[in-house]
Amino acid sequence: MRIAPALLLALALAACSAQDTCVRNATREIRALDSLIAETEANIARGYAYERREVTRWAWVRCYDGPYDPIRPRTRCWEPYTDIVREPVAIDPEAEARKLAGLKSRRAALADTAMAAVAECRRLYPE
Missing domain, CATH: 1.10.287 (Helix Hairpins)
Structure with missing residues (x-):
């Protein structure tokens, strides 16, 4: 349910x-x-303290290029994504x-x- x-x-x-x-x-x-x-x-x-900051990383993903076509395979491309990291900082x-x-x-x-x-x-x- x-x-x-x-x-x-x-x-x-x-x-x-x-x-x-x-x-x-x-x-x-x-x-x-x-x-x-x-x-x-x-x-x-x-x-020490922790500082949070955003880091842009890249991932190799399958790109959408329409419906499935057996003759022309799907392509792959780099897509950015944001990650939050904690880094120690001096106090x-x-x-x-x-x-x-x-x-x-x-x-x-x-x-x-x-x-x-x-x-x-x-x-x-x-x-």
Whole structure:
């Protein structure tokens, strides 16, 4: 049995209650800061960071040149595709430590506001 993509999307959206949506929106910035804090802590522990960049590579693929013709075989050609690579880059440990301290202080400043917003979401949309 094959389920239509639109039906899957409708089911996924219906699974989230109004309270869940409100809480997720209220804590979006906190979650972003938590992700940045974890990344910065990992960079400091490793001693280097990762940088993502796009690289164009080429693949030898079969080109489409119409319907199958036994007399004239299909041709092959080079097609570009984009690949994302992670490369290690050097960091300044003191700058990373300052960045981490700034992220943590920003998170602490937003925590009270976010918790008040979550409480308001739970009041507005009881389960």
